Amino acid sequence: MDDCTARxxxxxxxxxxxxxEKSTAYGWIFIVCQLVLSALLFxxxxxxxxxxxxxxxxxxxxxxRHKFLEMVKKQLSRHGxxxxxxxxxxxxxxxxxxxxxxxxxxHNFMKNVADTTxxxxxxxxxxxxxxxxxxxxxxxxxxxxxxxxxxxIQTRMxxxxxxxxxxxxxxxxxxMLFKHERNIRGCMAGLGQMQDCMLDTKEWFMGQKDPFGDxxxxxxxxxIFLILAYIAFLVNRWRDFMITSHTIQGKIxxxxxxxxxxxxxxxxxxxxxxxxxxxxxLNAAHIMCYKKFMRDEFKNDDSVYSQLVEMDLLTEKxxxxxxxxxxxxREGLCSRILCEIDVLLSLTTKKYAxxxxxxxxxxxxxxxxxxxxxxxxxxxxNPNEYILAMQVLVYIYxxxxxxxxxxxxxxxxxxxxxxxxxxxxxxxxxxxxSLQMPYILFTRLYNPFDAHDDINAENLVASxxxxxxxxxxxxxxxxxxxxxxxxxxxxxxxxxxxKTNPSVATTFDTQPGDLAVRVYxxxx
Numbered sequence: 001m002d003d004c005t006a007r008x009x010x011x012x013x014x015x016x017x018x019x020x021e022k023s024t025a026y027g028w029i030f031i032v033c034q035l036v037l038s039a040l041l042f043x044x045x046x047x048x049x050x051x052x053x054x055x056x057x058x059x060x061x062x063x064x065r066h067k068f069l070e071m072v073k074k075q076l077s078r079h080g081x082x083x084x085x086x087x088x089x090x091x092x093x094x095x096x097x098x099x100x101x102x103x104x105x106x107h108n109f110m111k112n113v114a115d116t117t118x119x120x121x122x123x124x125x126x127x128x129x130x131x132x133x134x135x136x137x138x139x140x141x142x143x144x145x146x147x148x149x150x151x152x153i154q155t156r157m158x159x160x161x162x163x164x165x166x167x168x169x170x171x172x173x174x175x176m177l178f179k180h181e182r183n184i185r186g187c188m189a190g191l192g193q194m195q196d197c198m199l200d201t202k203e204w205f206m207g208q209k210d211p212f213g214d215x216x217x218x219x220x221x222x223x224i225f226l227i228l229a230y231i232a233f234l235v236n237r238w239r240d241f242m243i244t245s246h247t248i249q250g251k252i253x254x255x256x257x258x259x260x261x262x263x264x265x266x267x268x269x270x271x272x273x274x275x276x277x278x279x280x281x282l283n284a285a286h287i288m289c290y291k292k293f294m295r296d297e298f299k300n301d302d303s304v305y306s307q308l309v310e311m312d313l314l315t316e317k318x319x320x321x322x323x324x325x326x327x328x329x330r331e332g333l334c335s336r337i338l339c340e341i342d343v344l345l346s347l348t349t350k351k352y353a354x355x356x357x358x359x360x361x362x363x364x365x366x367x368x369x370x371x372x373x374x375x376x377x378x379x380x381x382n383p384n385e386y387i388l389a390m391q392v393l394v395y396i397y398x399x400x401x402x403x404x405x406x407x408x409x410x411x412x413x414x415x416x417x418x419x420x421x422x423x424x425x426x427x428x429x430x431x432x433x434s435l436q437m438p439y440i441l442f443t444r445l446y447n448p449f450d451a452h453d454d455i456n457a458e459n460l461v462a463s464x465x466x467x468x469x470x471x472x473x474x475x476x477x478x479x480x481x482x483x484x485x486x487x488x489x490x491x492x493x494x495x496x497x498x499k500t501n502p503s504v505a506t507t508f509d510t511q512p513g514d515l516a517v518r519v520y521x522x523x524x
Contacts, residue, residue: 008180018183027176027419034169041162048155097295098122098462099287104312109279109469110272113477121469124462128242128455152443156436163402164429171406171424178202178412179419205407212404219400223393227438230390233382234445241448242455244374248289249464251367252282256468258360259341260475264350267475274344278337279472283465284313285333289371290457293449334368378447394435401431 006018010028017024102121111118147153181201259278263271287308291298297307305319314322318336325332341360345353381387409423448454 006184008177018180021416023416024176024179027172027179027417030419031169031172031176034165034172038162038165038169041158041165045155045158045162048151048158097458098124099283099458099465100311102311102462102465104280106273106276109276109473110269110476113473121466122462123466124459125456127245127457127460127463153440156440157433160429160432160436163398163432164425167402167405167428168421168425171410171421172419174205174406174410175412175418175421179414182414202412209407209410213408216397216400216404216408220397223390223397223435226386226390226393230382230387231438231441231445234442237377237380238445238448240377241374244370244377245455245457245460248286248367248370248374249460251363251370252286252464253467253471255282255337255360255363255367256471258356258363259344260472262344262350262353262356263348263475265475265477268347271344271347272476274340274347275472278340278344279468280313281333281337281340282468283461284308285330285337285367285371286461286464287313288329288333289374290449290461293447293457295458330371331368334364338364398432398435401428401435405431 010031011017011025012028012032013025014020014022098121103119104121108119147157178201256279259275263275267275287294287298288304291304298304305314305323308314309316309319322329322332338361341364342357345357405428406421406424409427410421411423412418444450444454449457
């Protein structure tokens with residue numbers, strides 16, 4: 001129908017529309033579809049919130065290290081790699097679960113360094129790989145994988161899309177209102193009637209466009225400033241986590257080097273056994289430091305001790321004893337390591353053992369303090385008032401965007417399908433997403449050990465174990481097998497000294513059997 005007095009309202013068929021055009025009916029159907037889709041997305045968010053895992057009040061679900069490992073395993077199987085070791089029992093590729101795949105035994109640890117049958121700890125990937133070092137295809141794969149598996153990112157993207165649909169629907173409604181006004185004006189002009197002042201709706205809306213844009217520009221400074229300051233704080237905190245993790249790794253390796261240098265040559269069987277015991281406990285303490293950031297079998301307090309016993313890092317009695325310590329297992333392990341170091345020092349006849357005892361005691365105490373610092377960093381955050389004020393200001397700014405962008409992004413081309421306003425949707429969506437991206441960063445930076453592309457605690461522990469295995473066994477060699485010149489380290493050193501400075505044989509008053517004479521005779 002064509003009625004100059006028809007009121008503005010929705011119509012879904014040609015016969016019920018005031019201008020009698022199909023495009024008007026299709027426009028209203030399009031608006032309803034946007035509203036329905038927005039409602040469905042909101043319901044999806046509610047369903048994800050209800051079904052979320054964990055006791056945390058926030059929807060924080062990690063990317064899923066297990067899914068990532070399964071993806072890598074499938075890629076390895078496609079290349080026909082079914083074994084992680086070569087013919088010499090050495091790791092041929094980097095292991096996906098290195099600390100679980102390492103074969104530990106006292107017999108293997110006590111072998112001489114020249115023994116070709118030694119089973120070394122499994123190799124591991126770097127604990128952290130910066131994204132800037134990835135190729136463009138790997139970067140795209142990583143971003144796609146994270147977006148497809150991180151529920152927190154998905155909820156933010158869905159909420160932005162839902163609000164953007166509401167904003168687009170509002171902009172489409174404005175287009176239908178202005179189209180209705182043009183139809184009324186044309187109808188009244190055809191009848192020769194004066195236009196009513198109530199038909200200046202478009203001019204009124206367009207007059208609010210610039211003031212609203214100035215309001216948004218003025219308001220956005222404070223929330224963006226607070227967001228940037230908080231991001232800088234979390235980035236520095238993330239770096240502190242990495243520095244502390246490497247400090248822990250370094251202190252454990254320092255202890256391994258000192259312990260490996262305690263016994264004198266030849267190392268007795270009892271000393272080797274004692275060094276192996278310290279080796280086990282150091283790795284167990286390292287795992288207990290990161291157990292909450294590793295696989296599920298380590299996160300569970302009831303199963304972690306049985307897992308350590310199964311990995312030959314603890315005996316059954318040690319597992320039962322440590323299980324009774326509750327939340328202070330790391331402190332108990334550090335105390336046990338000190339006791340075992342004292343036993344090792346009592347077995348050695350080497351000089352300066354007492355001075356090494358003092359250094360080792362300081363190292364273990366510093367190690368305990370650094371481990372505690374790592375976990376204390378989680379509660380070192382900005383004041384709650386700061387975070388609350390930032391969230392309130394950001395949500396107010398988001399509300400202004402949803403309300404104002406239908407007008408700011410409005411484009412009236414006076415076409416039959418002017419109700420389609422893509423700029424209103426995309427402008428609102430990407431603006432809201434830019435405001436939600438910091439919250440995604442907040443969640444990801446809060447725990448740098450959580451996702452597959454952050455710091456991998458298991459690889460960190462595995463690389464430390466490999467270093468301990470080599471440094472603590474540095475003196476496990478058979479002296480009787482090194483009696484020849486080429487195999488004697490001391491004689492090789494003396495020959496090197498003579499070749500570097502031949503005058504050493506004449507600058508001293510030498511006697512048969514002295515250092516310079518021995519080297520000279522050997523070189524002849």
